[in-house]
Amino acid sequence: MRIVLLGPPGAGKGTQAERIASRSSIPHISTGAMMRASVASGTELGKRAGKYLDAGQLVPDEVMIEVVRERLGRADCAGGFLLDGFPRTLDQAQALDRLVQELGCPLSHVLELRVPVETLKERLILRGRKSGRSDDSAEVIGERMEVYERQTRPVSDFYREQGTLIEVDGSGGIDEIEARLREVLEGA
Numbered sequence: 001m002r003i004v005l006l007g008p009p010g011a012g013k014g015t016q017a018e019r020i021a022s023r024s025s026i027p028h029i030s031t032g033a034m035m036r037a038s039v040a041s042g043t044e045l046g047k048r049a050g051k052y053l054d055a056g057q058l059v060p061d062e063v064m065i066e067v068v069r070e071r072l073g074r075a076d077c078a079g080g081f082l083l084d085g086f087p088r089t090l091d092q093a094q095a096l097d098r099l100v101q102e103l104g105c106p107l108s109h110v111l112e113l114r115v116p117v118e119t120l121k122e123r124l125i126l127r128g129r130k131s132g133r134s135d136d137s138a139e140v141i142g143e144r145m146e147v148y149e150r151q152t153r154p155v156s157d158f159y160r161e162q163g164t165l166i167e168v169d170g171s172g173g174i175d176e177i178e179a180r181l182r183e184v185l186e187g188a
């Protein structure tokens with residue numbers, strides 16, 4: 001399975017991605033986690049990306065596309081992968097289309113978790129208290145939601161127009177949401 005999991009910040013992508021990837025024995029590729037790790041270890045990439053993460057803004061497309069190209073080319077992705085947090089712009093979505101074509105393996109599922117905006121905000125504030133993530137503060141949450149609306153919403157439209165987008169209700173408990181996602185993945 002080659003899965004893309006879409007959804008706004010706070011939709012539960014990370015939690016669900018981890019569960020699905022581990023059940024399906026495919027790598028969970030979280031571009032956010034990759035970026036945080038690069039920042040923490042002070043690599044060249046981390047130095048370039050740090051300011052965007054702190055501000056809740058997107059790392060430039062050419063950087064992210066290269067990171068994902070390299071990651072998907074690794075041996076552990078040969079049997080499938082789950083992308084969490086990528087693509088986040090139309091350019092990234094188009095680049096991913098080209099990339100999977102080059103690799104000879106089209107995406108099998110594009111899933112989008114749909115969650116009411118009030119629930120998202122509540123979840124993010126709660127997570128901010130627990131995670132200590134620097135971008136889970138109230139102001140940065142606001143910025144990340146705006147960035148999502150402006151830059152990532154067109155990605156859903158892109159897949160919807162392609163006819164590949166599957167929308168899944170992302171409200172309720174973690175197990176409940178996982179069951180909905182599994183139904184889609186196992187049913188197709």
Ligand code: AMP
Binds near residue numbers: 009
């Ligand atoms: P996330 O954990 O997915 O919310 O990502 C945290 C941060 O990493 C984002 O706010 C961006 O600064 C950066 N990031 C992660 N994925 C991408 C992407 N596909 N494009 C640009 N920036 C990204």
